[in-house]
Amino acid sequence: MSKSLYIVKIGGNVIDNPDACARFLSDFASLDGLKILVHGGGKVATQIAARLQIETEMVEGRRITDKPMLDVVTMVYGGLVNKNLVAQLQALKCNAIGLTGADGGIIRSVKRPVKTVDYGFVGDIEEVNEKQIAALLGSNLIPVIAPLTYSDEGLLLNTNADTIASATAVAMGREYDVTLVYCFEKKGVLSDPENDDSVISSLTPESYESYKSTGVIYKGMIPKLDGAFAALHDGVKRVSICHADDLLLSAKSAAGTTITL
Template structure:
């Protein structure tokens, strides 16, 4: 079975040009088929504040109202996606900037929650791999922004960890998939104020224990929920850590999800 690397990049890395350029260089050097999924929450928040729109979160998940969905569509699908794609073109011309809307890669429904109205946030109901297969088979590399749609003309926001996980799960039937969640921390931390207190191996039992003890940050919980979903769906390797972990030559700590 052919190998496929799916890397999700997010957090403050997207705002640091030096770190971002180093990451993109390493990403371009990955041998074989690969996909990049990017977040953009911090950049989105910056633009929301410029427009006097206050970002709103519940348990690490964004509330997306009518004003916010217009801004995140522009920033995620436009500014960030095209910035990353243009930076990668200097390595070769195989990179294609997309969103989860393009080619109907994802079909979603607006999230339904009796307690919390998340606004224009989508839950994926269907993954369509036709375009992904065409691109990968012809040696193109998709760069995917976290936007989806409801098949009725409405753009929906989606967590970048979630869309990368769903795509990884669907592709695990055909490829030997390695999924990387890359951001500004070395991995899942035992102590939030100690950046090197990395938990190197986490199984589901330990994850539940960490949640119960309130050790995890709010943003880490949905990330780990996605990681264990990927593991259950046949994704072979799942890593959480700094962007440098995508380069095997870098000997640094990271978190690996295990069964």
């Protein structure tokens, strides 16, 4: 039987709230067994960019990463956010190690080709080095991964944290029983966006199609769920989506939305 491994993604909205983030980290630290944390960026990058008088350009909800913005996200995601998460986890006796995709060459990508939109320094993942990540886990380390990857040319590239989480889950799924948990500021996938308690407790491909066709599930939730189903198809054992406060309950299937094939 393979070893169990949790891959937990924490969203930027939670990171932006110090109290919520501290509660989440305390729960993450107490989660038993092998684990990896993947974090989003939050609003700090946009705030720092504004103070540096760098404009943030968005197209269809995605940030355009020109060179000045790449430097900002490298500083904020790879430095400020990542290292503060690591230091807080260390204080909780959780042996965290902060990584971008470049560190140990764990996540290699290619700069996204320009089609209709030039996204700039954005990386599409080519390869996750599961052996190197397994070696870190084997050294009793808990990887904390920032949403940055690297290319063969030595470029750092901005990469969506949900995508990093699912690609890492799929790669590690070859050797481990992987549970992928997306933690964010809602209690799960909601059937009524106005009602925080309208959590859909279980989603299958059939019910997902039905919710999409009736418009119940829409917008930003769609790429997240598409990624979740793709991860299950590619060997991840279990995917769930829950509130950052419910990580430990979700691990026992007692909260959030569980996604199954």
